[in-house]
Every structure is written in structure tokens, then in C-alpha cells.
Amino acid sequence: MRLRKKWWARPELESSSFFITRPLEYCGKWKEEFRNDNEIHLExxxxxxxxxxxxAKANPxxxxxxxxxxxxxxVYALRKVxxxxxxxxxxVPLNIQLIEGVFVKDEISKIYINFCNPWPKDRHKKRRLTHTRFLSEYKKFLKIGGEVWFKTDDTGLFEESxxxxxxxxxxxxxITYDLHNCDFKENITTEYESKFASQGMKIMFLIAKLMPYKE
Known part of the structure; x- marks a missing residue:
């Protein structure tokens, strides 16, 4: 679905200290931006x-x-925050394909990927946010032992991921193929998730942990 241009959105975003317009300038300095040593999670x-x-509210x-x-x-995410x-x-406003250089090694402890585009055609699969091409980029800044939490309603995407x-x-x-009817207690629903679940669709979820490299 194509979004209608909202000319007022950028000024509203830039009026907030929570909005980062030049993320490359924060590479290796995110803890300074947050003014603490707490771990950083990325959605x-x-x-x-x-x-x-x-x-964020549940985990201050x-x-x-x-x-x-x-x-x-x-702009709506900012309002919710x-x-x-x-x-x-x-x-951060960013094309995720351009994430290289935004974080340094070990700067991120956990990544959330919720209902990304499944790109079902073979020629498009490298665009998936869970594709090995992207995972190679995440490994440059995700800590060893760090996790990726991934949710989708698309079985093909899930199984290939x-x-x-x-x-x-x-x-x-x-791993579960039915998140809303399993023993996992930490789930927070997204807008898409609520919509899909109301239509009777099963939500699939996994936690993938980055392991130490073995030679």
C-alpha cells in the first residue's frame, strides 16, 4: 500500500530529541546518546x-x-513513544539495506524482526530481512550470544528463515508455529499481528541465538 505524503511528518519528528536524523554519526556512541550503559535492542x-x-515501557x-x-x-511511532x-x-529513518556503519561490533544485544515483507518470488528473496545476506550484516554488530526474535504469518518465509x-x-x-497458543509469555503484539490473528491466521515465532564462530 502506497503511503500518502505527509509534509508535516518530518518537522514533527525533528522537533523531538528521540528522533535521530544522522545515525552514522552515532556509530559506537549509542550508549553516550542514551547516557547509560544499558544494553541496546534494535527493531x-x-x-x-x-x-x-x-x-520500552515494560523494560526501562x-x-x-x-x-x-x-x-x-x-511519526506515529514517535507519538506512541x-x-x-x-x-x-x-x-531512526533508514533503509535497512543501508544499516552498515550505524553500529559497531557488539553494540546490539537483541534484534526484533516483526512481519517483514516475505518477498516470495525467488528473484526477490535476497531482500528478506532474515536472508543470509542481511544476517551477515547483523553479525557485524550483534553480540555473540545475542538473539534475533522473528515473527511472521508467512509459512514459506518462516521455514526458509x-x-x-x-x-x-x-x-x-x-520455535512455535502458533505463538498465541503456546507457552511463550513475553509476546507483545504488533498492529499487523492483531489484524492477522483476528482473521484466524497462525503467528509463527522463533528466537535465534548467535553462536561463537567455530573453525
Whole structure:
């Protein structure tokens, strides 16, 4: 779906100290930006911010960086963060394909990927945020022992992502094909998730842990 341009979105975003317009300048300095030594979690594709704002409110001792591309989406994420009355979130406008150089080695402890585009055609699969091409980039800044939490409603994407993770040095620590009817207690629903679940669709979820490199 094409978003209608909202000319007021960027000025509203830039009026907030939570909005980072030049993320490359913060590479290796994110803890200085948050003014503490708490671990940093990253959401790739934060959408309208329901997930990240609720996560931040529930975990005040963790810092969060939320990335998405369009101002028209990020402005609503910012509003949710402000409504949640949290200060441990930074919002970044960025094409995730250009994430190289935004974080240094070991700067991120956990990554969330929620309902990314499944790119079902073979010629497009390298665009998937769980593809080995992207996982190689994440490994440049995700700590050893750090985790990727991945949710989707797309079975093909989910099953192929399992193989992407395994072939990229991750161990599948937890997996379910029906998140809303399992024993996992830490789930926070996203906007898409609520919509899909209301239509009777099963939500799939896994936790992949980055393992030490073995020669």
C-alpha cells in the first residue's frame, strides 16, 4: 500500500530529541546518546510503534533503537513513544539495506524482526530481512550470544528463515508455529499481528541465538 505524503511528518519528528536524523554519526556512541550503559535492542521495521513503545515501557533498563523508512509511519511511532512516557527509545529513518556503519561490533544485544515483507518470488528473496545476506550484516554488530526474535504469518518465509539462521551461525533456541497458543509469555503484539490473528491466521515465532564462530 502506497503511503500518502505527509509534509508535516518530518518537522514533527525533528522537533523531538528521540528522533535521530544522522545515525552514522552515532556509530559506537549509542550508549553516550542514551547516557547509560544499558544494553541496546534494535527493531528492524518498527511500523507505527506499538511494539517498541510497549517494550520500552515494560523494560526501562533496556535501550531501544527503532528503524523504519517512511516519515509517514515513523511519526506515529514517535507519538506512541511519547504517549508511553518513556525516554529509552530512539527512532531512526533508514533503509535497512543501508544499516552498515550505524553500529559497531557488539553494540546490539537483541534484534526484533516483526512481519517483514516475505518477498516470495525467488528473484526477490535476497531482500528478506532474515536472508543470509542481511544476517551477515547483523553479525557485524550483534553480540555473540545475542538473539534475533522473528515473527511472521508467512509459512514459506518462516521455514526458509530457519535455514538462513542455521547456515549463518545461529542456533534456534525457541520455535512455535502458533505463538498465541503456546507457552511463550513475553509476546507483545504488533498492529499487523492483531489484524492477522483476528482473521484466524497462525503467528509463527522463533528466537535465534548467535553462536561463537567455530573453525
Amino acid at each position: 528492524l521495521g518498527c511500523g507505527r510503534g506499538k511494539f517498541i513503545s510497549e517494550k 533498563n533496556i535501550n531501544y533503537v527503532a528503524i523504519d523508512l517512511k516519515d509517514e509511519v515513523l 511519547i504517549e508511553a512516557e518513556v525516554s529509552n527509545v530512539r527512532i 530457519i535455514e538462513y539462521f542455521k547456515s549463518s551461525g545461529f542456533n534456534i533456541e525457541y
